[in-house]
Amino acid sequence: MEGRQEIEKSAGTAEEAIQEACLELGASRDEVEIEVLSEGTRGILGIGGQAARVRVIRKEGAAPKAEGFLRGVIRFLGLAGDVRVWEKDSDVEVKIYGDDSGILIGRHGRTLDAIQLLTEIVANKGSNRRVRVRVDIEDYKERQATKLADFARKMADKAVKEKREIVLRPTNALERKVIHSALNEDPRVTTESMGVEPNRKVTIRPTNNERTAAPEAH
Structure with missing residues (x-):
């Protein structure tokens, strides 16, 4: 930097x-x-x-501010980790690797989500232009996105086979985006986000099929 x-x-x-x-x-x-x-x-x-x-x-750019903040967090916690930061399409991408990754990821990735939120706040402090910061640890989010996309495709198969809509469990905005993207080019089904945060869900519906609600899929 x-x-x-x-x-x-x-x-x-x-x-x-x-x-x-x-x-x-x-x-x-x-x-x-x-x-x-x-x-x-x-x-x-x-x-x-x-x-x-x-x-x-x-002024110090968003990327070095994000890197400095994350290195400080890791050092404060007494952990070891390699922080790699780069800019992509005017946003900031961060990858962290290390033996203590589980502590930074937390249960269901909640600690990682909190770290990303704080990093984005620090990176944008004093800036007139908001920069989105994405933090991943040991490719956790990438692996989770792959699993979620596979799950969405399985639920699409189920919806088509049983000729009924499938309502997925509540998910956050990024998870919903993964689901919509995974099924975007599947002509057999359509997807729709419904409800209000934090209980907003994706519904997978067979194309040209009558709307018949189904229990939530987990």
């Missing part, structure tokens, strides 16, 4: 100095913090004036 970047610049006015500093840093005004060290003076008839001077600091 790139370190902190800052530059001091002098010019006829503070505004000119700021513009020159931003140009040199390759950053926009929204991406920097500005400190005016001296407003400068005009002088008399252009003689004896002093240049304005500013310090312009490039």
